[in-house]
Amino acid sequence: MYCYRTMNASLVPLLTTSITDRSARGIAGGVGRLISAGQLAVGTRLPTVRELSKELGVSPTTVSEAWQTLAAVGAIDARGRQGTFVRQPTGPSSPRRYRRVTEGPGHFSLDLSTGTPDPALLPDLGPVIARVSRQSLTSSYLDQPVLPELAERVRADWPFTPEELTVVDGAMDALDRVAGVVVRLGDRVVVEHPTFPPLLDLLELLGADVIGVDLDHEGMRPDGLAAALATGASAVFLQPRAHNPTGITLTAERGAQLAAVLAASAASIVEDDHSGDIASGALVSLGQWLPERTVHIRSYSKSHGPDLRLAAVGGAGDVVSAVANRRLLGPGWSSRILQAVLVAMLDHRPTIDAVAAARDEYAARRRAVTAVLAGAGVGFTGTDGINLWMQVADERSALLTLAAQGIGAAPGEPFMVRVDEPSLRVTVGNIDNDLAGYAERLAEAAGNIPARSGQR
Numbered sequence: 001m002y003c004y005r006t007m008n009a010s011l012v013p014l015l016t017t018s019i020t021d022r023s024a025r026g027i028a029g030g031v032g033r034l035i036s037a038g039q040l041a042v043g044t045r046l047p048t049v050r051e052l053s054k055e056l057g058v059s060p061t062t063v064s065e066a067w068q069t070l071a072a073v074g075a076i077d078a079r080g081r082q083g084t085f086v087r088q089p090t091g092p093s094s095p096r097r098y099r100r101v102t103e104g105p106g107h108f109s110l111d112l113s114t115g116t117p118d119p120a121l122l123p124d125l126g127p128v129i130a131r132v133s134r135q136s137l138t139s140s141y142l143d144q145p146v147l148p149e150l151a152e153r154v155r156a157d158w159p160f161t162p163e164e165l166t167v168v169d170g171a172m173d174a175l176d177r178v179a180g181v182v183v184r185l186g187d188r189v190v191v192e193h194p195t196f197p198p199l200l201d202l203l204e205l206l207g208a209d210v211i212g213v214d215l216d217h218e219g220m221r222p223d224g225l226a227a228a229l230a231t232g233a234s235a236v237f238l239q240p241r242a243h244n245p246t247g248i249t250l251t252a253e254r255g256a257q258l259a260a261v262l263a264a265s266a267a268s269i270v271e272d273d274h275s276g277d278i279a280s281g282a283l284v285s286l287g288q289w290l291p292e293r294t295v296h297i298r299s300y301s302k303s304h305g306p307d308l309r310l311a312a313v314g315g316a317g318d319v320v321s322a323v324a325n326r327r328l329l330g331p332g333w334s335s336r337i338l339q340a341v342l343v344a345m346l347d348h349r350p351t352i353d354a355v356a357a358a359r360d361e362y363a364a365r366r367r368a369v370t371a372v373l374a375g376a377g378v379g380f381t382g383t384d385g386i387n388l389w390m391q392v393a394d395e396r397s398a399l400l401t402l403a404a405q406g407i408g409a410a411p412g413e414p415f416m417v418r419v420d421e422p423s424l425r426v427t428v429g430n431i432d433n434d435l436a437g438y439a440e441r442l443a444e445a446a447g448n449i450p451a452r453s454g455q456r
């Protein structure tokens, strides 16, 4: 996706003619305009300070000052001996894949394109909010960003001992903030193929060179991971359970294999447990083997409610502290009122039962649909969570066939790192009646796939 371009000779005349004001400010402005106009593409290697100062007839300090100004606004990236490179321009960007998944007509009688939990299966907030409203709540800027009661509960339930722990506004916020710390322009970053479209948009925005590694029914494939790490990948993003879109959950054996592969590298590991307690599979975290390099994210959106906007981030102390410190210069902390609601929910027996009931219901819905698909010979993956990844003969015609019956599904393309078999992501967790009937319509929409395989 992203590759370095070496500096070519034609850059020098472009720069010398475009930079008319030869002060540090003028040089920064001239180069900035060339970047904004697209005349200096992302990844272009700029001349060294010495080269440019010679060409412009100014001192190296002047060029160096200009480079510092551009770096401060994120327009260029100085990477030591490798050189100085043009970065993705800052400013509004379009989350292309995210938009493609969410742009459907939205008039479906049953929308299975969303990837979101069934509102009817979320716990009732009413009684919990009533309890919390009687507590005295903090209003100080100086209190701990994470409520101590929440930190204690989260730590007790963490899959490994985290060096540091913080709380942010949901798993997507966590991915954004953690990626901002561990990914730099041009870094090779490993993700699962397919994966969550906003993660791909985010990594593209950061100028990462994304490598997709295939999954099988136990999780990311170790051979693919080893090959990706051999290219110098510096970070690995994965979902340990109820993977979106495939529904695959990492097994303990595969976790151990991946950890062994990763142990030979220095790559950072970022785990997105986006499904939390609605996943049926046991949580396997690479932090069990590599705690000092793993950042684990646990969202409460799908289990306790997306509008709580809360996720815990714990693990590698350097990364988690960097996230928490940087956040002090932004929102500071996630609402402690919402944190108190979450603590109350984690302690509230009816809420605990409601989350367990939702987990069982999602599993039952999934089983009912996949039994029909398997019987019809439709290829699908995974066993866990609300989403199903279903093979189709043709993505567009499958979507149209479903839409004609009032059913929405998500196109597979935005989830893919590279072109692959046409597929749809279907949020089967949202089918609350006539499961067999809907499953048959899904099987019909899948069409005639050569060499149909049942569970992939």
Ligand SMILES: Cc1ncc(COP(=O)(O)O)c(C=O)c1O
Pocket (backbone or CB within 6 Å): 115, 116, 169, 170, 171, 172, 173, 196, 239, 244, 272, 274, 299, 300, 301, 302, 306, 310, 311
């Ligand atoms: C894989 C994955 N990561 C992150 C998120 C975002 O979760 P949150 O609502 O906690 O931001 C989702 C939401 O569907 C997801 O599927």
